[in-house]
């Protein structure tokens with residue numbers, strides 16, 4: 037028999053003794069009345085506590101738990117402890133759930149839970165974005181919300197043993213489609229976990245890489261084919277007249293020079309893309325460099341174009357001499373190479389505030405149509421491929437300029453009108469003339485190596 041039953045028996049026994057004593061003193065009838073009266077009171081007290089318990093169980097908050105008497109005090113204390121531990125457990129679960137939601141929101145991948153019928157039970161915001169869904173699409177059948185037939189095929193396969201991964205081009209709100217890899221994993225008997233990963237940047241990189249390899253191969257193939265043709269001719273005709281032989285050798289030299297220039301430009305570009313310039317920076321006399329470039333432009337032009345220059349003296353910047361030379365010389369040499377005979381080229385370097393300086397090269401050459409301008413700094417992008425190749429261009433010049441200018445915290449500005457000419461310019465932050473250089477009196481820039 038348990039403790040509660042013993043307590044009840046004890047209480048009833050006490051009531052019986054009281055009834056007996058009362059009966060002995062005031063007669064049997066009064067004794068019975070006393071016994072039944074006490075029993076009723078006792079039962080009423082228990083019923084009242086049960087009522088309290090039922091009322092509390094409807095809203096079981098630890099703060100509103102009733103205080104009982106006797107056995108009920110024990111009952112209410114036990115319930116209180118249980119309610120408190122339930123509350124603690126609930127808080128822990130809520131916290132864990134919140135952490136899970138926060139973690140899933142910062143995840144770079146889309147995560148979605150589908151039930152047995154393929155209905156969305158839950159998804160994070162990345163999944164919503166990948167599949168272009170709304171919050172109220174939760175509960176909908178995913179296959180009805182995504183149109184691509186490949187996706188339907190993928191979802192129709194048995195997730196346990198069929199194809200688990202799908203590469204899919206999904207439309208975006210911005211217009212350009214995105215490529216995602218979708219993985220499906222069954223869990224918890226009939227549930228499925230769908231993870232989507234956006235691989236568009238990787239795809240673009242791969243495309244850029246293969247385009248680059250195709251471009252380099254194409255650029256090398258043309259001169260190599262020419263050289264190969266001449267070698268075969270000379271092998272077939274050992275008694276070729278000396279003048280023809282000389283002519284062939286000169287053409288072969290021209291094409292091998294072209295390949296060497298291309299390789300040099302490729303190496304320069306790769307160095308610029310991969311190196312950290314911060315430890316190579318040194319004071320550079322920009323005015324002296326621009327003077328030197330003007331002279332080299334005039335030499336390259338060989339009198340075919342006229343030049344005007346306006347170069348402010350003693351402007352210094354922090355930079356990498358060779359890279360800056362590569363950046364600016366491409367602009368000067370392009371102005372010469374693309375301008376017609378009798379054209380004019382204007383080279384300027386000026387400052388208004390002694391804080392920044394602007395370098396510009398203008399020509400009155402053929403100009404560039406607006407649609408080409410944003411693409412000029414792409415590798416191997418040429419407006420007029422024939423003219424570029426004929427003048428020894430590799431198609432990498434402005435790509436090199438862009439990277440080298442970025443290394444100097446600057447960017448290329450292009451303005452051009454077809455039939456009127458072009459202006460290529462860049463701005464640089466000036467520094468004051470370094471002490472050591474001004475004491476020695478030498479403003480000459482570090483010797484250039486343009487090989």
Ligand code: ADP
Pocket residue numbers: 366370371374375399401402403404412413417418419420421424425428429430431432433434435458
């Ligand atoms: P390239 O070796 O072909 O000159 P660049 O990257 O230096 O390569 O230039 C890219 C293209 O921009 C050139 O092919 C040419 O069509 C165009 N371009 C560059 N500078 C000028 C200019 N001053 N006038 C007209 N077109 C130019």
